[in-house]
Amino acid sequence: MSVVSELSHIHVDHPKSAEARRAQRKAAGRDNKAGYLFLLPWLVGLVVITIIPLVASLYLSFTDYSLIEAPTWTGLDNYARMIDDARLHKSLEVTFIYVIVSVPLQLALALGVAMLLNQGMRGLAFYRSVFYLPSMLGASVAIALLWRQMFGTDGLVNTVLRLFGLDATTGWISDPKYALGTLILLHVWTFGSPMVIFLAGLRQIPAMYYEAAAVDGATRWHRFAKITLPLLSPIIFFNLVLQIIGAFQSFTQAHVVSNGTGAPSDSTLFYTLYLYQRGFGEFEMGYAAAMAWLLVVIVGAATAINFFASKYWVFYDD
């Protein structure tokens, strides 16, 4: 706060003469130039990597664009076609189930493990790294391939189940009853990054609150519900927003596990996967762009709801 207010003082005192004013403007201009120069790498990135593709995709969403030929303007046609697109509706269903089930599970697991690690055990750094590892690998192609092998009909999981005498004949990734569940499991397994953030948040909670509560005879559950949860709620909120946005955009797992088809029976047809199929598989980049914008609206709405709801449960201790 103080730095900003000091800075704002600099240009507040108006010099009298025109010459002095000019000199000042010049100096300010020089300052700005330096400022922009420092900003340049970020600005270039923003414009080239974000804004231009953003505008281009908005334009393309109103066109028929086959990738091979130049786009032709078709107005709202792409958006109108979405209403009757059964696979689009299926992909929305799959994606919403994925987000609504996997994010809370993942956060609960992350919080649970973070609290365990927060007990001040020996070798904390080691365990922290071990638990964090999956989130670095989880979205990678290699791990998705590994899961494809493990959860296949003759994969490791079924082999182990058969050792216990179970008649495991279905593939966990290739039976429409279980395929999405397996992908949700994969997502939950990558709980490391919210866990690390939770761990940092837990460290911020002053120990004296717990000591005072213990003196008053609060149970472990009370301490968790009345101290940990409220004081951690901004961190939970932060993780929730980020993880929901991330989950909506999940792509790699489904793409690799089903080889890009959304198989079996479209049960792993994530929204982004369908978008990709439309754009690159069926040469309908215009439609794919329109789908991307629908996703922007959906994610935007989900985030807005999140922020609105946060008023009622997030507690800021200041």
Next chain:
Amino acid sequence: MALNRRQFLTGGLAVAATSMGLTACGGGSGGGGSSDGTADLQFAWWGNEVRNKNTAAAIDAYTKANPKVKVSPQPGEFATYWDKLATQTAGNKAPDIIQMDMAYIAEYGKRKALLDLEKYGADVSKFVEGSVDSGRIDGKLVGVNAGINTPALMANPKVFEKAGVKMPDDKTWTWDQLREVSAEITAKAGGGIVGIGQLFNDAMLSAFLRQHGKELFTESGLGFEAADVVPWFDMLVAFGKAKAIPAASVITEEIAKSLDQQALATGKSAMYMYWSNQVEALNKASGAEMVVLRFPSVSGKATDRKAWYKASMLWSASSRTKYPEEAVKMINWWVNSPECANINLAERGVPPNTEMLAAVKPKLSPAQTAVAKFIEDIKPELANTPIAPPPGGGKIGDIMARQQSDVLFGRTSPADAATKFVDEAKSNLK
């Protein structure tokens, strides 16, 4: 300007010969009108282990003979090849020489992304009849047949032996008999081995429809109605019930696997639908000598099975290539030179150029010889050649596979699946 001179050379060879003399001609064929014949060609193909090795060797041979031409190979896997090609085309970075598939040639050809090869001197004069036109889109030759192919059922005699089942007579068998033989193998072989690992794909649907007087595609769009494919889905259910084919979840996984991981190569099935040229790769991956079988017919007569030759793949060039002459020259070399034919043999299918076929015949492996003979033998069984799938038609196999998966998992009835399949296939056509 350079381009015009080249067009002039190739378009009016007689004029060139008389007015410019032999030196000009020599210069032309030695590298073309674009400056001095230097070129940097991006060369893209999808393949398998055998093909990748052959292709790299052929490229080496070509660049050695043409030191001014640099060729940058872009090998790929079929599944990801098309995403990459679409992206490259959109970014104006399409490879100069493109290995093309019948499923996609109309998609690219009709959108003018492919070079008119005859305009730059593509030579298909020695090709066997009926093998050139599959590469023609809107009258222009945009793909040169790279090898003749025909759909077939590959059979592993070792697995037949293990199950104690006799190899069937493929000249008289019907779809029902195929199911019976397959079910018998599944029952007798044990160890998770099934009769036929893959049968219900778009090529076999095409055969099935043709035997019922329909086509996959006609010039006006989809060549069949829902009622025409209900028997197909019924047949799928019958095969599934008889355990002639693998369980539904295994079929789903099979689709995602590469050839060397699929059931036939790993000894997990006795038969499998493949294209005839894939026998070499299959033998290499499995260590067995596969037998090439005719797919069945409805009537039980091989002459009724409405077989066809297909271009296993085609050679195309990007319409935006900077080196059209050099690209076409290399394609010509690929399909018309004994040197290249001797490297590739029949791995991409039987060479459509009859002289090349004669040249490589003595060198073919026993399996490839068998395939070449098979292609020759089935000539009386051929019907018309199916047209290339129109734009949006290349994914028909995927759409069908989804519906079939629903049927096999018991999530929908054959009749509903047929309706959904036809509706979606129709709405995808542009």
